[in-house]
Amino acid sequence: MRQLSETLVVVTRGRGLVEITDKVSPLVTASGIANGLLTLFVRHTSASLLIQENADPAVLRDLERFFARLVPDGDPHFEHRQEGPDDMPAHVRAALTQTHLSIPVVDGATALGTWQGIFLYEHRTSGSPREVVLNVMGEDQ
DSSP states (O other), X not given: OEEEEEEEEEEXXXXXXXXXXXXXXXXXXXXXXXXXEEEEEEOOSSXXXXXXXXXXXXXXXHHHHHHHHHSOTTOTTOOOOTTOTTHHHHHHHHHHSOSEEEEEEETTEEOOOTTEEEEEEEOXXXXXXXXXXXXXXEEEO
16 A cells, blocks of 8 residues: 655636646556545635536536525625635635545546546635645555
8 A cells, every 4th residue: 555645736816616637637647556545635714626527617607606696705694804705705615615525546547537527616706826735545556
């Protein structure tokens, strides 16, 4: 059993989903692990990780419209506003999604489905560098 850890820095441009599959997949391949598990963890409380469709960009736009309606910026019910009207809504959005993912590694690659991609979901309105920690564990090739 072997493992490899790596930290990716993803620079976002503001609220929205950023696909990181193309940054993650080569690291899994380079790890030399044939069969095992990839774990991803975002080190922030106002961003999250999702596995989502990567074929039709309308899916990502629809998700953002849904969250905008569900958790609007400037909601008067929120007390925490230290960093602006998007601060607490960003924390709620992260709480409703995921800060970590587990993806099987099969034959040296992620076992994602045909239309699946790995996304970092930035919940703040301004861009920021975000850290995603990857850990691949399993059997050598």
